[in-house]
Amino acid sequence: MYRSHNCGELRESHISQGVTLSGWVHKIRDKGFVAWVDLRDRYGITQLVFDEDRTSSELLEQARNLGREFVVQVRGEVIERASKNPNIPTGNIEVLVEEVVVLNESQTPPFTIEDETDGGEDIRMKYRYLDIRRNPVKDSLIFRSKVTMEVRKYLSEEGFIEVETPYLIKSTPEGARDFVVPSRMNEGQFYALPQSPQTFKQLLMVGGLDKYFQIVKCFRDEDLRADRQPEFTQIDCEMAFVEQEDILSAFEGLTKHLLHEIKGVDIETFPRMTYDEAMKRYGNDKPDIRFGMEFGELNDIAQHKAFNVFNSAELVVGIAVPGGNSFTRKEIDKLTDWVKRPQVGALGMVYCRSNDDGSFKSSVDKFYSQEDLSKWAERMGAKAGDLMCILSGEQNKVRAQLSALRMEMAERLGLRNPEEFAPLWVIDFPLLELDEETGHYHAMHHPFTSPKPGQLELLDSEPGAVRANAYDLVLNGNEIGGGSIRIHDKETQAVMFKHLGFTPEEAKAQFGFLMDAFQYGAPPHGGIAFGLDRLVAILGGQETIRDFIAFPKNNSGRDVMIDAPSPIDSAQLKELNLKIDL
């Protein structure tokens, strides 16, 4: 038996008890006549004491020779601390050591095992097993485990069944790129790793399982943007005999449960907003509604004056930055530079100060009267002391630009409080999305999403106008979940595939099994999938997902700790009937 207690549990009530502890040497303080060692494990830190009066000189010497991150087992007696440490739960006691056994030595770690470490990202990834010893990473992993357990408890109690769907499935060129797996037993053929269990969960509904969920790894071979991983985890859910309202209600329930259990936050009802409204009010289909700065559209009051930049724009739109009138001219110039960065892409920015005396001062004063500007202020909800920032141009672009500015201003003004939670349903998404490069429409959610009743006919005449029974759950400006009511009849599915550019033969080759299934009594069904990595990070008050993944990959898709991917044996290649062709 390596320990009678862990390093986080001893209290004053244990004083005088003999105990055995095991853990890592976190810190050593040697005062000559006395030495203290902080012994650390997952559960906490316990102070060990060795001193000239009560410890043999051999033992004291042994303590002095311990190194950082040595693994030791100690036997001793719990005693009261002379100088207590109120910052840790074990701070009232220490263990007077009678015996030390070194279980394993350690080289000096390449970075300090502290909350604020001196190690950079790369070295911490290479030695991820040491990084995990640090509280911020360890606590994130424990937090993730707690969240997934709560998800499972809630959904199980609601009658959902967790079903494992296969990982070795079929490659479909639609959507993102698949990772593929060559089959040795079926020569020249490949499995694909699932981008999501979408078709399988639909088949489970055809199979009558009624309520399904799964916490499941999914795979996408994409060029990795920052904070994306080639493998990621979804909470994948599907229900039969449901309309959109049933799904929203069921998963609002789940999210409320998580906020309550995990964060102690209670939210009565989640607000809802159509996609169109979200785009109009926030320029974004995942608005952060923890703060205001809603868009004010100015076309009717800012156009048809002498300012040609606005006159020629499809959309003139602005936000009022609270307290922004305190910005200096130089600060405003910097802000203009910020929106002109290629990542944002605005051509320029018009500003208008809202002074305390009710007057306005804008960069376009020569084109607009005080009365004009007062209308602008009203439209944007600008109060005295605010700064109005106005962009103009092509509607979709200018909305994206102003949305970026709104988020940036919120960040700078400290309005994005990670301990405040503002969920929002965004509903009525477009069914199709125009790919500006190819000029083709593709499915905004996925090809199995059902159009709103009666809108199927619009597909030919006005495809971009068709709205879907599709919805996203947004939390603090991040899409944490998205789903739809699915198509459940073969004819509608065939129409959808046609509009997405599949020939009937292609549709049959790739999704024939699903179309077949729809002919054998497919019930109405729909579902949702949550991005677990992101959900956990946001609940944990973080912006990046990496600390919530035990062994993440870098932006080239590499695991630098185990050094994967890597070349394989030529014998392995031969068995798979493959040749590398660089």
Place this chain on the structure above:
Amino acid sequence: MYRSHNCGELRESHISQGVTLSGWVHKIRDKGFVAWVDLRDRYGITQLVFDEDRTSSELLEQARNLGREFVVQVRGEVIERASKNPNIPTGNIEVLVEEVVVLNESQTPPFTIEDETDGGEDIRMKYRYLDIRRNPVKDSLIFRSKVTMEVRKYLSEEGFIEVETPYLIKSTPEGARDFVVPSRMNEGQFYALPQSPQTFKQLLMVGGLDKYFQIVKCFRDEDLRADRQPEFTQIDCEMAFVEQEDILSAFEGLTKHLLHEIKGVDIETFPRMTYDEAMKRYGNDKPDIRFGMEFGELNDIAQHKAFNVFNSAELVVGIAVPGGNSFTRKEIDKLTDWVKRPQVGALGMVYCRSNDDGSFKSSVDKFYSQEDLSKWAERMGAKAGDLMCILSGEQNKVRAQLSALRMEMAERLGLRNPEEFAPLWVIDFPLLELDEETGHYHAMHHPFTSPKPGQLELLDSEPGAVRANAYDLVLNGNEIGGGSIRIHDKETQAVMFKHLGFTPEEAKAQFGFLMDAFQYGAPPHGGIAFGLDRLVAILGGQETIRDFIAFPKNNSGRDVMIDAPSPIDSAQLKELNLKIDL
């Protein structure tokens, strides 16, 4: 809203209520003036009634036109049944239908959706979504979900953290064959899918997580034996600062919990047996101890007589089949043929009847006296009325043959009661196993298993004699879990790799990250992994795992429903820098 109630919940207390149900048309009985429809969903079956007196003729006609597996929504009133059906929970009521909406039609399914279906294995696999509608499959999937939830609840409450380890890892030629995944972003390089998260869970222990578990998919590209799947699920567990006893105790706790919660079976303490003892008493390292028929070794009493077959054998060993004296001579001859089948491989079988009058009658009477045979009976524990079956030959082979016979006899005698549960720890496994083909030793468990203290030195002189801190949990003659205390220092690990035929360079290239990790304060640790598919099947009282897997693959590793694996686009191949080379 598609339904006010499901098809399993209406009772007499609902009589007179208006309800809306949705489900599948399970059966239609048309008596002319009255028609009954059994409406089915996941939760049960509710009888719908349409009759001339109370139903419009249009509606009655509509009911008659429904087909099997049509998906319908009905509105009606709950009424008391005239002729009650005590076999189903809803058998006291029926719903007098006022309105039927056909939500989806169905072609005639290719097999009946009944507990005993007329569909063969192949057709049911192709239409798995229909097979899942059948109770035996549906209930198995629900059962699996319940078991995994109980595993998670128990382990979470015991302080285990569920951590997701990566699926895209590094290929290691050791052990079974890996499935590999070509990397597009790292040209000419491959990921591998994990055969188990072994090294990652060990790194989590190095990382201080202390108690880890994960229910996780694992992958092995093996030629598939019956009832093996290329992807399978493990309950994977690891603990730090533990000795073998701590692991046995922790996971005996888990297994007891499952037996109690899932089966209502309480078992005080699991018996333990060394590997050597299991081989000696049952000829098998996973003995089914629900019944006796223990091996009696006869060398000292059956050799050195005139029977040369026994004299020349390394081992003479038999079992007493309870009540086997009732077998006719013809039946015994058939049994002899059975052990001589190539799958068993015995050269012959000696038998000895134990008569009710205390006399013996054997096939080798001319070589052995009644006194000799009485000693045999004593050794095998044969009682009056039993039949002794004796095999002889090379020890390992004859043990395997007699074990096969023992299991067969138990099967025929009905001694393998699926509702009886007999767990057993088998401990002290050999560290290494001789591969008879190559003459090399390989790791019996895996290369990370630690030898028993003080036995490392034996590796050079007598490798087959070294015993490991390795253990299996056996349930009803199946290995449901196996694990070991791991090596946690670099030197021992290097010695192990050397004995397994790795050069130091190979060891470093493949497992350098683990050996590195051991130099930074690796704690003593160990673990276990349960085969979930098998565990669930046994708890469910079944021998085969297939019904407990939603979408299993066939023996060629194919998913015949989605038709995977399949060829992929040449463009996809090109992106991956691969050429097919048949």
